[in-house]
Amino acid sequence: MIALENVTKRYGGQPVVDDVSITFGGEGVTALIGPNGAGKSTLFGLVGRLLSPDAGRVTVDGMDVASTPSSELAKVLAVLRQDNHVAARLTVHDLVEFGRFPHSRGRLTVHDREHIESAIGYLELGPYRDRFLDELSGGQRQRAFVAMVLAQDTEYVLLDEPLNNLDLRHMTEIMRLVRRMADELGKRVVIVLHDINFAASYADRIVAMRDGVVVADAPAREVMRPDVLAAVYDTPVDVREIDGKPVALYYG
Amino acid sequence: MTALATPSTSTSTPVRPRRAWVGVLIGVLLVALALTGLFVGASDVTPGSLASGGADGDAAFLLVASRIPRTLAAVLVGASLGIAGLIMQMLVRNKFVEPGTTGVSEFATLGMLVTIVFLPGLAVVGKMAVAAVFGLFGTWVFLRVVRIVPVRQLVLVPLVGIMLGGVVGAVTTFFAYRLDLLQSLGQWSQGSFATVMQGRYEFLWIAGLMVGVAWFAADRFSVIGLGEEFATNLGLDYRRVVAVGMVIIAVITAAVLVTAGMVPFLGLVVPNVVSLIIGDNVRRAIPWVAGLGAVFVLACDLIARVVRFPYEIPLSVIVGIVGAALFLWLLLRRRSRAH
Numbered sequence: 362m363i364a365l366e367n368v369t370k371r372y373g374g375q376p377v378v379d380d381v382s383i384t385f386g387g388e389g390v391t392a393l394i395g396p397n398g399a400g401k402s403t404l405f406g407l408v409g410r411l412l413s414p415d416a417g418r419v420t421v422d423g424m425d426v427a428s429t430p431s432s433e434l435a436k437v438l439a440v441l442r443q444d445n446h447v448a449a450r451l452t453v454h455d456l457v458e459f460g461r462f463p464h465s466r467g468r469l470t471v472h473d474r475e476h477i478e479s480a481i482g483y484l485e486l487g488p489y490r491d492r493f494l495d496e497l498s499g500g501q502r503q504r505a506f507v508a509m510v511l512a513q514d515t516e517y518v519l520l521d522e523p524l525n526n527l528d529l530r531h532m533t534e535i536m537r538l539v540r541r542m543a544d545e546l547g548k549r550v551v552i553v554l555h556d557i558n559f560a561a562s563y564a565d566r567i568v569a570m571r572d573g574v575v576v577a578d579a580p581a582r583e584v585m586r587p588d589v590l591a592a593v594y595d596t597p598v599d600v601r602e603i604d605g606k607p608v609a610l611y612y613g
Numbered sequence: 614m615t616a617l618a619t620p621s622t623s624t625s626t627p628v629r630p631r632r633a634w635v636g637v638l639i640g641v642l643l644v645a646l647a648l649t650g651l652f653v654g655a656s657d658v659t660p661g662s663l664a665s666g667g668a669d670g671d672a673a674f675l676l677v678a679s680r681i682p683r684t685l686a687a688v689l690v691g692a693s694l695g696i697a698g699l700i701m702q703m704l705v706r707n708k709f710v711e712p713g714t715t716g717v718s719e720f721a722t723l724g725m726l727v728t729i730v731f732l733p734g735l736a737v738v739g740k741m742a743v744a745a746v747f748g749l750f751g752t753w754v755f756l757r758v759v760r761i762v763p764v765r766q767l768v769l770v771p772l773v774g775i776m777l778g779g780v781v782g783a784v785t786t787f788f789a790y791r792l793d794l795l796q797s798l799g800q801w802s803q804g805s806f807a808t809v810m811q812g813r814y815e816f817l818w819i820a821g822l823m824v825g826v827a828w829f830a831a832d833r834f835s836v837i838g839l840g841e842e843f844a845t846n847l848g849l850d851y852r853r854v855v856a857v858g859m860v861i862i863a864v865i866t867a868a869v870l871v872t873a874g875m876v877p878f879l880g881l882v883v884p885n886v887v888s889l890i891i892g893d894n895v896r897r898a899i900p901w902v903a904g905l906g907a908v909f910v911l912a913c914d915l916i917a918r919v920v921r922f923p924y925e926i927p928l929s930v931i932v933g934i935v936g937a938a939l940f941l942w943l944l945l946r947r948r949s950r951a952h
Binding site: 451 | 841847896
């Protein structure tokens with residue numbers, strides 16, 4: 362279980378995450394939604410030990426993030442940030458291999474290799490394994506990053522806007538994959554999404570943030586209501602039922 | 614669920630051509646150049662003269678006292694400077710940095726000047742240590758500057774470094790001029806193997822040792838090359854690995870400086886060429902970078918010795934010309950690709 366207790370993070374006196382207490386890990390897929398600047402990425406940074414909170418405590422399976430060795434946390438928690446620019450010329454296989462680093466510390470065992478192979482297979486990257494990352498399309502590259510996270514073989518997986526800059530097909534592909542990771546592999550995925558309809562159709566639970574605080578936290582269907590969404594995004598959102606699924610319309 | 618069972622794209626993957634033959638070529642060149650280097654010079658050393666003179670002959674003496682040390686020095690300098698460049702490029706995540714474009718060499722030279730002025734009697738190993746400490750400081754300053762001044766364009770990063778180096782170099786020149794030490798300083802700012810002989814190159818083995826350290830920690834440097842966020846996520850102590858990398862860079866720079874002087878561009882060009890061929894996975898790249906770096910210096914040293922035979926021109930002149938041409942090519946090539 363990932364638990365935040367009264368966590369606050371300020372930038373220049375301004376709280377970006379304001380006294381937030383929440384737990385993740387009870388559901389397969391949790392979507393984190395909210396407008397730009399709501400504090401979603403900061404929250405991920407705090408859980409992923411890239412930022413330290415000004416107040417409060419973050420624990421993963423009872424381990425305090427601030428005091429537990431980073432190498433231990435890396436075995437239970439994987440974070441993929443948004444907009445990953447990798448300058449180094451690495452192949453897909455190299456990248457996925459580095460996902461095993463918390464377990465192998467650079468010396469790969471047979472067990473590590475099995476994980477690498479299955480991650481590459483799971484994301485169907487077999488044909489591209491020897492390609493350099495800069496020779497891949499955006500969708501393929503994003504899959505390679507997800508494969509790396511998968512090879513890390515952690516119970517908790519945090520994905521920060523993994524659908525950025527992807528076309529419709531690749532977005533759907535990634536979301537299906539996230540669902541499979543939860544259902545078939547038992548992962549606990551927390552995913553930041555901008556498209557609330559993706560959140561509604563793939564997530565078990567939706568957490569909405571605004572101005573550094575959690576304003577809604579409920580099963581997907583309960584958050585998909587015009588009044589809730591309008592309050593989160595400060596813009597009118599209509600919600601219609603299509604084939605029994607709630608669909609948000611916000612195109613004006 | 615068979616949702617992902619369909620192939621995601623229709624493009625067929627071109628089978629990556631085996632690059633092994635390039636590796637073999639580097640190995641063969643390395644051996645050939647090293648052997649040639651043993652028999653090229655003002656004095657006559659040939660397999661024939663060695664055979665006729667026996668183990669005590671002039672030729673044998675020259676071989677052991679001068680030619681073999683010189684060849685070893687060239688190999689060590691080339692290999693270690695290549696690795697210093699590679700590690701630095703991983704730490705900064707920029708392909709255009711090396712000790713010479715980041716002010717590290719200039720700081721180390723300033724350290725040399727300090728030892729000449731304040732500790733003239735210091736043994737060479739002491740001078741090297743002081744130069745290494747200054748180089749370490751220089752690396753730190755550069756990393757700080759790049760962190761504080763977020764440089765948006767990749768090519769601006771080395772420009773910042775060159776400016777930094779220029780300032781430090783100017784300070785060094787000023788004091789050297791005032792203290793009438795410009796000439797001694799010139800000895801280091803111009804790389805050459807002319808003075809390398811038995812007993813005067815052995816510190817380069819320390820640089821060689823650093824190559825070993827780099828190889829040992831290769832995967833950590835690869836992960837660092839992915840950036841701080843990836844490194845932290847994978848449970849790596851980012852600061853510690855960066856610190857180890859800084860020490861490797863500083864020690865190599867200092868060891869090369871006290872024995873051969875400044876050798877520009879090598880640390881930049883060699884890792885870039887290797888990166889084009891086999892990529893940036895440090896563990897895979899290290900033998901290539903070391904081998905190609907050694908070939909590069911051996912070849913340049915050989916040219917420096919034969920262009921005005923029997924006189925020599927400074928190695929740094931040849932390295933500068935060849936390296937600058939390669940650098941320009943890399944730069945223009947990179948521009949032509951949509952990056």
